[in-house]
Every structure is written in C-alpha cells, then in structure tokens.
Amino acid sequence: MVSRDDGATWRTSAELTGNPFAIGSTDRADNMNEVYIGQLRQEPDGRVRIVYTLAGGGPEGHLHDRYHRNVYYTWFDPRTLHFSSAGGRDLGTQVDDADQERYLKVAETPLALPGAVKSPDYVQLVGTALGRPFVLWFGGDEAGGPLHDNLSWWNGVRWQTEEVARGLRVREMEPLSPTTWRVYATEDGKPNVTTYRVVPGRTWTAEAVIPTAKPVQRVELVGHFRDPVRVLLSGASSARDVAVADGDISVAGIARR
Template sequence: MSAALLLPLVAVPSANATAGPAGFTVTTTATNVAARSDRRPVAGGVHDQKVGKTFISWAGQYEDSYVQTYDHRRSTWSAPSRIADGDADSHNYPTMVQARDGHLLVFRGMHNVELRMSRSPQPHSAEGTWEETVISKNAATYPMPFVTRDGTIYVFYRETSGDLDPSVPTDTRPMLYVVSKDNGRTWKTSTDLTGDRFAIGSTARADNMNEIYIGQLRLEDSGRVRIAYTLAGGGFEGHKHDRYHRNLYYTWFDPRTLHFYSASGRDLGTQIDDTDQESFLKIAETPLTLPNNVKSPDYIQQVGTTLGRPFVLWFTGDPDNGPLHNYLSTWTGRTWETREVARGLRTREIEPVSPLTWRVYATEDGKPNVLTYLVRFGRTWEAETVIPTAKPVQRVEVVENFRDPARAIFSGASSQRDVAVADGDISVAGLSRR
C-alpha cells in the first residue's frame, strides 16, 4: 500500500469465506442474457407485499432494460420481458422503484444525454407495454432513485456539464436530482427547488478532480439518505475524464429540508461544494496513482449505519500489481477510523441483519460464487458463508423490502466488455429458512 495513504492497519483475514450458519438458495432466473453493466448497488428490484410478488430489473444485450416477476404464492418466475432500449451503452442500466400508486418505475440515465423513465401499464404488475417518458435532457448518467414514506420520488444523477456547455471542461461532472410528488407524472430539478447549480460538486479544484462518483446511496427507515462517494478527473495532467480517482467522502441528505449534513451533524445547506467536502466530509485521503490500471478508490462503495453511526466499505487497487485492498471506515462520533479488513475482494452490496450487524456480499475477480461476511458494530469483520453460482457475478443488489427467497439479485459477469455480448446469468439468492 502506498505510504501516501495514511491509514491504520490490522491483521488481514483471508478473502476465502467458509460455510457458515446462513443457508442460501440460488435460483437462475435467466441464462446467458446479462451484458456488462455499470449499475450501482441501488434500486435493483422491489417486493410488493400487496400482491405477494417481487419485481427485479437487469441489463441485457445492448444494455436493454429487462424485468422479471416472482410470484411468491406460486413459487414461479416469469420469463424476462424487455421494456426499454439501452442504446448499447453499459452506463444505461435500469434502476427500479415502486410509486405510491403501485406502478413500477424504471429509470435510465442515457449516458450524458437525458434521464428516461419507463412506467408499468398497470399497478402492482410488470406485464404489458411500458410507457416511456423523457424526464429531461440533462446530460444524465447513473440514476439513483428512492421513494420516501410520503410517496415523493427522488432520482439522483450525475450531469456531464460539458455536454450542455462546450466551454465547461470534460472533468466537471456534478451530482443533481429530480423530484416528483405525483407518482412520476411531473418533475422538478434540484435547481428548480433550491436555486443551486448542483447538489454535490466542484468546478475549480487545482487537481481537476471535479467529477463525483457516488458509490452507493441508501434510504434508511429514519428518512435519512446515506451517501458515499469518491472524486475523479484529470489530476495534475489537465482536464481528462476519469483519469484518476481520489479520496472517500460521506454525507447524508434530508429529503424533508433538501439539506446535506456531515457525519458530525453539521448542516451544509442545499449544496455541497469543494470547501464543504474537504473540511467536513472526507473519510480518507488517497493518492493520485494509477495502480495496475484499476481506478483507486473504486467506483462503488457501500454505506450503512449501526446505532445511527455510519460506516463505509471501499477498496483500492495495488500500485505494485498486488490484490485489491479492502477497507472499513467507521465514524466514532468524533472522527473516521479506517482499517484494512481483507484483500482480493470486490465488495458488491450490504444489508442489515440486525441493529448491530450487516451482511456483506463480495466476489473475487474471474471466479464464481458470492462470498458473504459480517460486519458487527461497524467495526469487526468475519467470514460467514459461500453462496455458490455457476459463473462469476458482476453486480449484486438487495431487493427493497425483500422477501425470501428473492432477497438479492446476482447479475452474471459477461465474458466481453462489448454490450453486444450477453452471456452472464441472472440469479436470485435468498435464505432457505426464515
């Protein structure tokens, strides 16, 4: 690990989990259909208690959006249904929520072009021809939707500002959001609501790291939205898109006030700028390096809380071509404490198991199976079990309000980066006993 990354270390457990008490079953719902996808672990599917069905979404060939339905009463999966075009770009993955009126909504940020929404024709059902809506032509990528208790829908997305104004450097890419209070019929932007140019971002860093990559966004029962993110940009080489990654940050968002806050509770108002993030939100400082052609830190992080205190899981590449380094950062109430907990893993998703324990879903590059670990008190790390899969898994998303056996969606890794090739499996895992 680079000496520039000043983090306390502890003994590193093996990345290989062993069979534990959790008994998972895995069902392959579609074979040789998944294309490479850049989807974040946000809004992969929902469980609809009213009709006893789970709806999932995933990216198929050419990144087209597909949905499937699991009927818990009949224990059957529907065939995949193609609902929207993905324009052959791995950024254009589907994310799914359910509106308060029961309709399913699938969002796609058509890479650097516009934010689109597909709406199911009937409430509580994925069947039929979905209605397509362009929410706005806002150079959107990476949609991250959630629905609050009162039914308000938020979709965070990243704007490629240079595609709206050619005078803006290519590595200026802030986060914004749109809001709907009528089940997705009409929308307002964060700028409409707050007057701020963006929600999270910067425009004039000396290192040109003005791109925001949210790794995960999580709506809690408390109503708070936890967010972990890293920066990207050209570094000191000049304006280059996604040349380097740097640093880890944490904030939380209050949908009621549209304000952001630090882990200590400092009110940052309706917009986070560079001064805010460097003064109050930084979890860890990482160097501007290009280790082994791996962006470092990675694009995806996981964020959770234990007894109200946040923690973040993240990983970096190794500058000496070694394994990935996995870190757990925990807010103590006064500061962030970071330690290395494993090596060689890509942490994909987390879920709360109890008020004090979270389950981590992770994979090893090029290998089948999903490995699970337990984080207790936001501090300890232990191996739990191995969930067998026939092929390597690229993405994991825990279903909102899941009901076993449809707990977590496993999108199989395609053998090619070209989204014209779709040969990964779609599987769903759940506990075999409740």
C-alpha cells in the same frame, strides 16, 4: 431532481435552491471535479446516506474519469433538501469543494492508478450501526497485487479506517439487526459470492459462501425481499460490448424449511 406529486412532475435542485449543482466542484487544482456516488441508502426516517468518490483528469487536465480520488460521506434530508456531515454539521442545500474537504472526507487516497486501476473503485457501500455511519470501499495495490478492502467508521469525533481484507470486491450489504450487517463480495475471475458480517460497523468476520456457476459482476439486494429470493446475482460478461450479454442471472436467499 425532486418530485412532490409521485413522479408526475420533476424540478431540478437548481430550480428549487438556486444552486447550479447539489454536490461537486468546477475548479479543483487536481481536476477532480466529477462525483461518483458509490451508494445511496434511505433510512426508515427518510434520510439518505451517501458515500462517493471523485473522478477526473488529475495531472492530465480536464479528462473524464481518468483517475479516482478520496472517499466522502454525507447524509441528505429530502424534506429540507439539506446535506449534513457525520458529525451533524448542516451544510445547507449545496455541498461544494470546501465543504467536502473540510467536513465530509472519510479517507484521502493518492492521485494515482495503483496497479493500473482506478482507486477507489466505483462501488462503495454505506450503512449505520447504532446510529453511527460506516462505509466499505476498496482500491488497487501500488505493486499490482490484490485489491485492498477497507472499513471506515465514524467514532463520534472522526473517521477511522482499517484494512479488513484483500482481493475482494464488495458488491452489496444488508442490515440484519441494529448492530449487524451482511456483506456480499466477489473475487475477480472466480465463481461464488462470499458473505461477511460487520458488527457493529467495526469488526469483519467471514460468514458463508454462495456457490455460482460463473464469476459474478453485480449483487443487488431485492427491496422488501421474501426468501428464498433475497439478492439478484448478475454474471460477469466475457466482453465490455453491451451486445455480448453472456453472463448468468440468478437469485439467492435463505431456503425455507
């Protein structure tokens, strides 16, 4: 959807480009035709970094969100409505399956439910360091062990991936400098938020722990924050029913001196 009058009116990508959709497919042999965007991040120059995974029924047919598969990266220019690859290839106004498989794939993952969980997870994070993109993503373990946390970076020619941790759910990250990012992560069923640093889109080191009374389900960076309110922490609810809203809501940041 695009608005050029500050939200007063909107037009769909189909109306603007003639394409039935902007990113996706309808006829993959593995039935993975759903797109789950893990994160969009707008740069100061206006371009939007996008990381996503696929979902669908896999070998079970056309089922909604039964499996997840693979990780993909693209960037979008709102001025031209064009998508591009990490290597700079202009893909035009629509990314189809052939495009994403040939130019956008960051990592290929099995069509399976490792540890009975969808993998990769719904949440993936995207950023840049010195102009080159990197993504963080995690998924299940085939033996039912802890989650696997992966850092993938574009080396100028291709994507490289390294496992940097286990048992964490990466929730959000923020840029600290042109080379350094802070990552916020949690562990299932445990309180506290742990932070890590990624420098420069390659190395992963532990930083600090933010104490919380209960487990945290979401971490949201506050746009144009003013410390000590930097991130919003939403506590994990004890049930999936939206009527049960017993998770704490709190904020965290750097204390003023």
